[in-house]
Amino acid sequence: MSDNATFDYTSAAVKVLFGAGRLADVANAVEGLGGRRCLVLSTPGRENLARDVETRLGGLAAAVFPGARMHTPVGVTENAMTVVASEGIDCLVAIGGGSTIGLAKAIAWRTGLPQVAIPTTYAGSEMTAVLGETAEGKKTTRRSGEVRPEVVIYDVDLTLTLPPRTSAVSGMNAMAHAVEALYAENRNPVLTLLAEDAIRTLAGGLPGIIDDPSDRAARTEALYGAWLCGMCLEAGVALHHKLCHVLGGAFDLPHAETHAVVLPYAVAYNASAAPDAMARIARALGTGDAVSGLIDLERRIGTPRSLREIGMPEEGIDRAARSVAANPYWNPRPMDEDALRDLLRAAWAGS
Ligand code: NAD
Secondary structure, three states, X not given: OOOOOOOOOOOOOOEEEEOOOHHHHHHHHHHHOOOOOEEEEOOHHHHHHHXXXXXXXXXXXXXXXXXXXXXXXXXXXXXXXXXXXXXXOOEEEEEEOHHHHHHHHHHHHHHOXXXXXXXXXXXXXXXXXXXXXXXXXXXXXXXXXXXXXXXXXXXXXXXXXXXXXXXXXXXXXXXXXXXXXXXXXXXXXXXXXXXXXXXXXXXXXXXXXXXXXXXXXXXXHHHHHHHHHHHHHHHOOOHHHHHHHHHHHHHOXXXXXXXXXXXXXXXXXXXXXXXXXXXXXXXXXXXOOHHHHHHHHXXXXXXXXXXXXXXXXXXXXXXXXXXXXXXXXXXXXOOOHHHHHHHHHHHHHOO
């Protein structure tokens, strides 16, 4: 059992179809939700996937909107909403990473429409009731059962094209969800079980993908681990996600890369305050120490090592430390501005 013996646990009613070739089940999934006029969503670069889904849906597809963008800008959602209205859409199918799934969630929030999410990265958004949207450079996050997709299709074939570098950073983005589930305020024994296995499975799959991006066994392991990591987000988040949220918003840093860089530093910050979590992370990584285990894994899969190399200006360190300390999340170790400045300085330099 985890170190939290008094807890709430809510299980979500999500149907998951997992395995190679499962995209073939998309029309059945839509019919099961009562959909007759689907809107298929993707990012501009992945329109080919959306068109493939459109073909598989046949008469159930009413329109394709390949305009999803990172951080779910409200302007993009409004454009998609005009298609929803003009085409009489009754079901959403999102195929892509967190950006596409975010757009479907934003439409579902406004309309209550059912969703089929088909993730092609490891970000994990498809498993959560959380929607983050941006308007005029400001990010708003809300939590509602309405935004969680009813059906999720994890088809490993769709991940074979995810470049090794993107796979590595996206995988570490996912792993951060499981790591923080182990010490978040609302952790519970069920998600603790999932989190440890999520870290183990994902860490088992990622190196094989770097060696051979077409390795199906490694891809399957990583995708399964990413699903578990996505479920772990239900336990809530702490320092790591707060730091990434602030850094991404203030300096427009790339989402998954920021997670990859920050994770070992956030874990080191919390190490003394969350010994049970540290033991579980270390065990899952097959090492004696959580922080060095994460660093070794990141070296092995070649993720960026510093905030400097992903574009953060050095003079931003003070501002970020102030911003995190002024509006902290719950964290096992209090968020102290001076200590956060040290953390950020180290993460900026990659030391
Ligand atoms: P993304 O969806 O922007 O995808 C990254 C890039 O990879 C895009 O250019 C995309 O077209 C491309 N791509 C996706 N799948 C591919 C594939 N299989 N092969 C080749 N290229 C592919 O980024 P992401 O990292 O998946 O998601 C990040 C976004 O998700 C952020 O906006 C983040 O805030 C959000 N997110 C939300 C939650 C939540 O619970 N609300 C959780 C995690 C992430």
